[in-house]
Ligand SMILES: Nc1ncnc2c1ncn2[C@@H]1O[C@H](COP(=O)(O)OP(=O)(O)O)[C@@H](O)[C@H]1O
């Protein structure tokens with residue numbers, strides 16, 4: 001079994017989506033699983049979704065160690081440490097410290113660092129990470145509120161985060177083939193960044209590293225791996241019929257474009273953090289009434305609730321000083337519960353933090369990954385109490401512009 005440790009929820013489903021594509025029957029656990037683990041044993045891959053990307057270093061390391069321990073108990077003989085394809089981190093971490101800790105626990109001297117995910121425009125050349133046609137440092141990640149990425153050279157980004165040597169396996173060596181890369185890695189220790197500009201490169205890197213007990217990267221490297229099951233069987237999940245909804249707490253530009261595209265086609269309402277301060281119950285009640293009326297009129301028509309239609313809608317705090325993010329996350333989590341009570345069985349959630357809040361609200365603890373909607377985004381089967389439903393967790397920057405109108409076709 002392959003064990004995945006992902007530093008956020010959408011990152012976990014991103015990795016799992018690519019593993020399923022390659023024939024790994026995969027389940028994501030939301031948090032480190034405890035109690036009865038029997039349902040996780042009959043799998044080709046289990047990915048533990050943590051919330052450690054921006055947690056204090058010690059907490060991220062402890063959570064990753066705990067995840068490793070459970071995965072080893074389940075029989076995982078290889079570990080995939082998944083972080084963001086845009087290398088979201090600070091000079092303190094958490095990518096370096098977590099990789100260091102996993103290496104120590106596993107007793108390995110060398111691992112690879114592969115952020116590349118070409119299907120979503122992330123490529124690494126001469127150690128420099130590109131987002132589309134721009135260097136990472138010139139992409140919108142430059143302005144990320146928690147992990148502003150102002151350097152594109154992965155070796156330089158990683159060096160302050162680790163006590164181990166950091167090196168680069170350049171593209172020319174990757175193109176020399178898997179044997180050449182494997183031989184080079186055998187001569188090195190520490191964290192070795194590997195260039196990859198397309199999925200062919202990732203296949204070479206995957207072949208060259210198939211003997212390593214630990215690999216680290218974005219989800220792209222999984223596309224070079226080969227699982228033991230056939231891809232169609234790996235992605236088989238039950239389709240649950242019921243109402244459809246989109247809950248978008250993502251503030252990213254991609255999500256804004258998806259919302260704008262969907263507005264003429266879906267019933268839509270915008271959540272205003274300001275109104276949630278004093279009138280929360282009324283606001284949520286009105287949204288539920290409006291959504292129910294829409295589903296009664298047209299059961300097939302999805303209802304979309306969003307909180308950022310354009311950049312100006314983002315305000316860190318309300319006028320009275322409350323955190324907008326906390327208010328919106330709590331409101332979307334409660335709406336998810338009320339929507340499922342009302343009969344929603346197909347739910348798209350946009351945003352990593354938002355996905356965490358919504359799934360916690362629903363009390364979900366496992367996601368059985370199904371068919372892909374877009375690179376890094378798939379439908380998954382989960383449970384909220386006794387109710388089974390299909391959810392799709394979308395990382396802010398992923399998905400095609402028509403995703404909120406076309407995702408349902410994948411289940412049809
Ligand atoms: N109008 C808003 N003003 C401020 N924060 C918001 C607003 N709408 C959503 N948020 C918060 O912004 C964060 C978005 O993070 P996330 O869900 O990971 O999506 P993304 O990374 O795509 O922006 C969440 O905490 C969400 O609650």
Ligand SMILES: O=C(O)[C@@H](O)C(=O)COP(=O)(O)O
Nearest residue numbers: 010011014084085352395396
């Ligand atoms: O690797 C990636 O790019 C994604 O899996 C991911 O982690 C994106 O993070 P969020 O945009 O914060 O969801």
